[in-house]
Amino acid sequence: MAAGTRELKVELGERSYPIYIGSGLIEQAGEIFNRHGLPVKSPILLVTDSSVVDLYAEKVEAALASAGYSVTTAVVPSGEASKCLEVLDELVGAALEAGLDRKSTVIALGGGVVGDLAGFVAASYMRGVRFVQIPTTIQAHDSSVGGKVAVNHRLAKNIIGAFHQPEFVLYDLDTILSLPMREVRAGLSELVKQGLLWDGDFVHWCDEHAERLLALDPDALGYALYEGCNIKAIVVSKDERENDLRAILNLGHTIGHALEAVAGYGELLHGEAIAIGMVGAARLAVKFGYEERIAQETERLHLKFGLPVRIPSHLDTDEIMSAMMHDKKFSEGKMVFVVPTAIGSVEIRNDVPSSWVREIVDGLREGN
Amino acid sequence: MAAGTRELKVELGERSYPIYIGSGLIEQAGEIFNRHGLPVKSPILLVTDSSVVDLYAEKVEAALASAGYSVTTAVVPSGEASKCLEVLDELVGAALEAGLDRKSTVIALGGGVVGDLAGFVAASYMRGVRFVQIPTTIQAHDSSVGGKVAVNHRLAKNIIGAFHQPEFVLYDLDTILSLPMREVRAGLSELVKQGLLWDGDFVHWCDEHAERLLALDPDALGYALYEGCNIKAIVVSKDERENDLRAILNLGHTIGHALEAVAGYGELLHGEAIAIGMVGAARLAVKFGYEERIAQETERLHLKFGLPVRIPSHLDTDEIMSAMMHDKKFSEGKMVFVVPTAIGSVEIRNDVPSSWVREIVDGLREGN
Incomplete structure (x- = not known):
């Protein structure tokens, strides 16, 4: 080798x-x-x-x-x-x-x-x-x-x-x-996600090495891919068939999938949609009483990587809410979300009021 | 219960x-x-x-x-x-x-x-x-x-x-x-198959209780289904993913599948096709030097259950041979067959000359 x-x-x-x-x-x-x-x-x-x-x-x-x-x-x-x-x-x-x-x-x-x-x-x-x-x-x-x-x-x-x-x-x-630059940014969004849900140190490292990552420096990129894969591997090896823990990997995906579906696949790249979704999840964390800093840092980091953090204005809130209702990540009618509790850790909440989600979707519109 | x-x-x-x-x-x-x-x-x-x-x-x-x-x-x-x-x-x-x-x-x-x-x-x-x-x-x-x-x-x-x-x-x-009587007979063919490949005593029992089975007597049928399932369960539990042993369950299937394919699905029921295939496999056993009695008994038993033991005359030997070549049960160009070694046991041969198979297919035509 x-x-x-x-x-x-x-x-x-x-x-x-x-x-x-x-x-x-x-x-x-x-x-x-x-x-x-x-x-x-x-x-x-x-x-x-x-x-x-x-x-x-x-x-x-x-x-x-x-x-x-x-x-x-x-x-x-x-x-x-x-x-x-x-x-x-x-x-x-x-x-x-x-x-x-x-x-x-x-x-x-x-x-x-x-x-x-x-x-x-x-x-x-x-x-x-x-x-x-x-x-x-x-x-x-x-x-x-x-x-x-x-x-x-x-x-x-x-x-x-x-x-x-x-x-x-x-x-x-x-x-x-x-890779086109837009896809590089979208891919880095998912790498940062692995840090946000499991490893605050890796988030910090990504923050410090953002320029080298965006320049596709082989050593920085190799390290980041190794760490991103490693975090996912740890989670998957504890729960191969997604009985419980593995669901935390869906951080940002509930809103993200809905945005992809409503925008029509192709307008938003997957990584872009979940970047917006992660900002939404972080704002939900604040609703649950966690530090405001989580939402601010999540947003700052995504902006640093050149990722979108707002929902395109032509996407309709009702359609986004309805798309979330069709998502697999709902059980028995309640809304389930992966919510950050700090930079580098999350919890799964199955008690999220849909009114909060609607408020956050509205607040994430372009111009807000 | x-x-x-x-x-x-x-x-x-x-x-x-x-x-x-x-x-x-x-x-x-x-x-x-x-x-x-x-x-x-x-x-x-x-x-x-x-x-x-x-x-x-x-x-x-x-x-x-x-x-x-x-x-x-x-x-x-x-x-x-x-x-x-x-x-x-x-x-x-x-x-x-x-x-x-x-x-x-x-x-x-x-x-x-x-x-x-x-x-x-x-x-x-x-x-x-x-x-x-x-x-x-x-x-x-x-x-x-x-x-x-x-x-x-x-x-x-x-x-x-x-x-x-x-x-x-x-x-x-x-x-x-x-169930229509024809399907009863075809189903019993597969039950008898489980005996032929693993358990001579069960074959003997089927032989003795053929009339009760054909009359769908619940106790005889319940016993036969239990034994048939049991044999298959023993084989499968030793080799769930068909690495080796499980292949013996394909007794009669190499010729049988080819007959189904050439006749067009529907003309021959699966159980009928493998009944003919089992007679073919038993004749192959004789070619390999095993007792003639295996072929005679296999044929007699199937006739007792009212099953076909000859290939319909309108099916073409070349087409049957060609259909076998497309079957999954071939490796590296050689013909692989499950061959009986006695009533109640089989072996897997991967050295079967295709000329023998052709001879047996010809010999199994109606009228022979």
Whole structure:
């Protein structure tokens, strides 16, 4: 492994796996596949999307071919719409035509959408084959820990899926360099989120190193991805199947998902929507009697990373409230929120009055 | 539980579950759901098919309603064609509209098709909810043990699926009484198969009690279902994810699946196709030097149950051979077969010359 590569173990008993974070990892993919004992005789399906294929697919294919693997690449359209059963059906067809057997591997090369989709192919093809993730965005650090894979249904996001852990994750920092700046900022939002819910020191570090992170300095970025993945890995290893603790990872997501749904997927990036959602959750904390500083710091930090902290003015409050009611994170009619109690810790409240939420949504409008 | 009810435990560690076999179990469904701790507050989705719905759905709904459960029934067209992603999509929509949450249960009321389909809904909805099976055919005893659930792809059967164990199985013998005689015979074929691959004494018992079984005598049928499920449970508990031993359950299936595919699903019932396949496998055993008696007994037994033992004359040998080549049960180009070594034991051979198979297929034609 090249010097400077970080290795993080996600502890899940017999489903434990490593995440490798460093530069030049794609070039070493063949060697790493061999080392992990992935069989050379069983064909591999490489799933990627239309915006990533021209950048990295050939590199991955060449690295694997040089180690003796036979790889078939399947390209799906870029964007959330590919996370559906129709595309799953096409990918299973591609896997069959490529001759994938029970010992085969499905690789996800791309961001969170490709990871979720290819992961569900791996989880369900022949009732489960091996899975490897090669994330190409900062945002995807989140979906590369924890094994949640899924496709969407017309009526709900991520509703058809599985828990399917990868063999390993190859996080090649070189792929991040080609990301548009807006996606860099949105991805950093989710990294900061991991700190806000678990580790105040990491939030402080992000604050101090914001400029280096935004400049995609490999060492700063490698460290931040390592820490972000590590926090998520700690939470997931305590609660793999989201019975309780794992729900804290949804900090900012209740309002965030509603904003994405009402704006129509695409207008707001996921990281942007949850940035606004985190500011909302922090204001809810103040309502519950926690320090005002939590809300002020959350907002200042997101502004420092160039992230939105206000709801676009054309989005309707009633529609946002209604979208939240359809979210999975409600039980028995009460509103459930992940609420910060300090910078670096949260609690799950299932007693949040919807009138408070409405007030906060109104207060977060642009111009306020 | 009513007198005469048999209870079988499928041993799978923390995923262990009981199979209840007896008369009048549907009437007790509510009580049994309560006893197993299935939450009353979470809505239930009852999946059934167009040929079963009018016979038993109201009974199940009434039994559950009387115990406080809210049940929504979804009806799919009867037949193999319903095992597809389009119908999965519809059922997930029905589950969402009925408000199913993570603590909800999906019930399969019907034969193997409904079990496989509803089981995959339960495995994938919100990444997995509870699953209960209420089989209404003899054939379904097979799919009610072992947790294999799946839908078909245009290019291959059962290729998209999961391992998802039920909470329990309710085998109400009253439902068997309404089965057409041809399906009774086909179902008994799979019961006899469990004996042929594992337990010569059970084969002998089936032979001696064939008339009572064909007359659907509840005590004989209850015993045979218990034994058939028990054999499968023993095999599955030793190899839940089909790494090796579990493959012996495919006795008769290599030729059988090919016959189903070439005849077009529907002409031959699954049990009929594997009856012919078992005779073929027994003839292969003789080729490998095992006793001729194995082939003679296998054929005599199937004839006693009124099952076909010859390939319909209009099916083409080349097509049958080609269909076998597409079957999952081939590795690296060699033909793999489950071959009997005696009445009640089998071995897996991966060295079967395709010329032998062709010879046997030819020899099994009607008129030979």
